[in-house]
Amino acid sequence: HSNINVQMNYWPAEVANLSECYAPFITYVSTEALKDGGSWQQVARKENCRGWAVHTQNNIFGYTDWLINRPANAWYCTHLWQHYAYTLDKEYLRDTAWPVMKVTCQYWFDRLKENTEGRLVAPNEWSPEHGPWEDGVAYAQQLVYALFEETLAAAGVLAVDDAFVSELKEKFSRLDNGLHIGSWGQIKEWTIQEDKQGDHQRHLSHLMALYPCDQISYLKDKRYAEAAKVALDSRGDGATGWSRAWKVACWARLWDGERAYRLLKQAQNITVVTVVSMDDNAGGVYENLFCAHPSFQIDGNFGATAGIAEMMLQNTVKGVHLLPALPSAWDDGHFKGLKAKGGFTFDVTWKDGKMVEGRVYSAAGQECRMYLPDAKLVEVKKSKGGKVAFTQEADGAVVFPTSAGKSYRLRFE
Structure with missing residues (x-):
């Protein structure tokens, strides 16, 4: 399914230092999206649009059916951009990611329409897998926003300045970002239909901007972060398999380690149910640790892995945030080898909930740049002992220079 499941399989690929494991998905998307006359392009042509689109149900050979899921093309492109953001492989960006991102934007150039406020919205969209089809739903708007923003970032890296980029900038300036606060303080899911408080539907599609995207953050706009919290509370802590894993990551993004931990433990409930079931009590893991939706779906395993990583390390507008959602149950511990954007790999040790020491490897x-609201960095040393000067910036970030292929030891107090 293109509305969460295949994407979740790759959530831990970069942060868990498995970048090479992204190759099958990236090859799949770039091959099928750019295949002249291929099934994905045919979906777009039926709507008189350039580019490509998919339905909800797909296989590895490009076959696609059951309920068109137009925003999935934008969602897939966020993965293509993430691979660059972590590796800074400019050749990959130019030759593989950029061509797909460009034609995906062109699909939305042809698809978007103006609403009564003059904002560009996606017509006749849904919020998987429930509710009405409406113009401008949060799911579509947040994903198209991410697509346009990341494609502009890619254009900046590649120094592209042409008619396409000019059109992209103009449309991005008028695009509705899908962040609207509703009558009970929530991020709205639909434009017209009133959101139902206490709706425990398993998808969190109106919170794409919280996770896996990053438009919603306490460091960007506290109002939207609080509204996301209200919406997430409304969904409840129930769910099965992949849905509970998604909630772990979302609560981690809201810096609530206790809630994330509670959900993680619930996701590890032992179950023996093997028939398809959406019953909260039926989900968890089997004795072999395969995730039970049920039945078995591997995306829950990968999603939970990504959620744990998100509790340990987050990329933010102020820098790499270490231990942003550490639960009290993990008061002492360490992690090794988690990756951050920019080609950095971190190891961190903490005691009594406070960071003691760490190591960062710089590939590029x-x-x-680190954001350390709960820790004080007192020393940075090269791997062979020389000290490195660092600065504390006004926004709370700690910054120091690195050299490609070198490691640096960090000491905190």
Whole structure:
């Protein structure tokens, strides 16, 4: 399914230091999206649009059916961009990701329409897998926003400045971002239909901007982060398999380690149910640790892995946030080998909930920027002992230079 499941399989690929494991999905998307006359392009042509689109149900050979899921093309492109953001492989960006991102934007150039406020919205969209089809639903708007924003970032890296980029900038300036606060303080799911408080539907499609995207953050706009919290509370802690894993990651993004931990433990409930069931009590894991939706779906395993990583490390507008959602149950511990954007790999040790020491490896030689609201960095040393000067910036970020292929030891107090 293109409305969460295949994407979730790749959520831990970069952060868990398995970047090479992204290759099958990236090859799949780039091959099928750019295949002249292929099934994905045919879906778009039936709507008189350039580019490509998919339905909800797909296989590895490009076959696609059951309920068109137009925003999935934008969602897939966020994965293509993420691979670049973590690796900074400019050749990959130019030759593989950019061509797909460009034609995906063109699909939405042809598809979007103006609403009564003059904003561009996606017509006749849904919020998987329930509710009405309406113009401008949060699911579509948040994903198209991410697509346009990341494609503009890619254009900046590649120094592309042409008619396409000019059109993209103009349309992005008028695009509805899908972030609207409803009558009971929630991020709205639909434009017209009133959201039902206490709706425990398993999808969190109106919170794409919280996770896996990043438009919603306490560091960007507290109002939207609080509204996302209200919406997430309304969904409840029940769910099965992949849905509970998604909630772990969302609560981690809201810096609530206790809630994320509670959901993670619930996701590890032992079950013996093997028939298809949406009953909260039926989900969890089997004795072999395969995730039970039920029945078995591997996306829950991968999603939970990504959720744990999100509790340990997050990429933010102020830098890499270490231990952003550490639960009290993990008061002492360490992690090794988690990756951050910019080609950085981190190891961190903590005691009594406070960071003690760490190590960062720089693959690309970029400036290392960390956001440390709950820790004080007192020393940065090269792997062979020389000290490295660092600065504390006004926004709370700690910054120091790095060299490609070098490691740095960090000491905190």
